[in-house]
Amino acid sequence: MLATACGGDEGQTTITVVTHDSFQLTEDLIREFEEEHNATVKLLPKGDAGSMTTSLVLTKDRPEGDVAFGVDNTFLSRALDAGVFEAYESPLVGKIPAEFRAEGAGFVTPIDYGYVNFNYDIAALKAKGVEPPKTLEDLATAKYRGMTVVENPASSSPGLAFLAATVAYFGEAGYLDWWRAMRANGLVVVDGWETAYYTNFSLQGGEQPIVLSYATSPAFEQIFADPPREDSPTANILPPKGVFRQIEYAGILKGTKKQDLARKFIDFLLSVPVQEDIPGQMAVYPVNPEAKVPEAFSRFSEVTVPLAEVSAADMAANRQKWIDDWTKAVLR
Structure with a gap:
């Protein structure tokens, strides 16, 4: 389970990621990101996705973080209408099937989905x-x-x-x-x-x-x-x-002073190691079709209707x- 903040060495840049309470990634993956970019990742949980979205809208003029993860397709339009996110399209977006990219294109990046x-x-x-x-x-x-x-x-x-x-x-x-x-x-x-x-x-x-x-x-x-x-x-x-079908997105919060690092974090979330970690951590499917999912997903959780x-x-x-x-x- 991830700590609220990993790392913390002097001289490192801290990137704050606003999340819902269910966000989890293997600590080693976060550490790899931190080491590669000489950064500290701080997670800021804000309740359920609905509560988190409300918080992002209320704090949009003084954002509490640099990146947000977990706004989903039920609440996304609220965040987009409020202008919470800054434009960014990851070079890895081309790997994602078009059906996941329809909403919020250019402002948020689909990361995972579930039913x-x-x-x-x-x-x-x-x-x-x-x-x-x-x-x-x-x-x-x-x-x-x-x-x-x-x-x-x-x-x-x-x-x-x-x-x-x-x-x-x-x-x-x-x-x-x-x-x-x-x-x-x-x-x-x-x-x-x-x-x-x-x-x-x-x-x-x-x-x-x-x-x-x-x-x-x-x-x-x-x-x-x-x-x-x-x-x-x-x-x-x-x-x-x-x-x-619920799709979860990540986006860069408008007003961040750590734009470059925030973009790298979005790319990190789409990388195959992270995408393969997501199913076992958060019980959802990765959007990157190159990522493998646990065998139990096809045995017990297949959705064909x-x-x-x-x-x-x-x-x-x-x-x-x-x-x-x-x-x-x-x-x-």
Whole structure:
């Protein structure tokens, strides 16, 4: 696990990287960057991606760092509209598939992606004598009453990603009806992913056997199982057009006095060693197709269903309305 700041020798330039709380890279890779560029990397975590984006916007005239990592495609337009980032296109961007480069081109660089969807605790559902749900409609039925925990879209990026997926899945006219049905069926809402997964999810000793998380979470559970196991204790619920692809970006913060070093850090994040480290550290896929991913990703976390279709323009235009309407329907 990375310390908040690595290195610290006199004469070194410090580069501050604003991140979300889930950012992790192997310490040796950070040290290699520091040694190569005679620099110290300081990480400044700012909560969930949503909280981090809000912080970047509020501090844009006096930025707290030089680079930001972890703004995703649910919140990106907010940061772009506020003029948080400085223009930069890495020479390594040409390796990245075009589908990841559509948003924020020239200002932010895609680094990784994942799929937001429900996981379930296999043993917990079996103990209840309940078959795993296959659709979002299933979750609102009586047999799954009180079994589902989600993150609040006002404060959580996976929560917002999934809210957008429900708009795509049910349509503008129908998505709130589903959410109201879920509320009536004992839906639990928490502020962020870490609380949902590590406190509420039954696998970790909580009460809910169904959690809004990521398609890679079952692979992660198998990779890091203690004691080791061949299978995963969790599995995915992947309804066609009900899964959201979340893309995370990095960008140089406007106003930095360390432009050259900041550019090198963006390039570093796209390098094959870092891209191959990302899956095992943050349970997401690298955008660089030259990077290998753990075998468990294909065994337990493959996503082949059609994805929820939510355009950047729709997200930018409707994000706040969707959140406000959801809040009235689910929390009030």
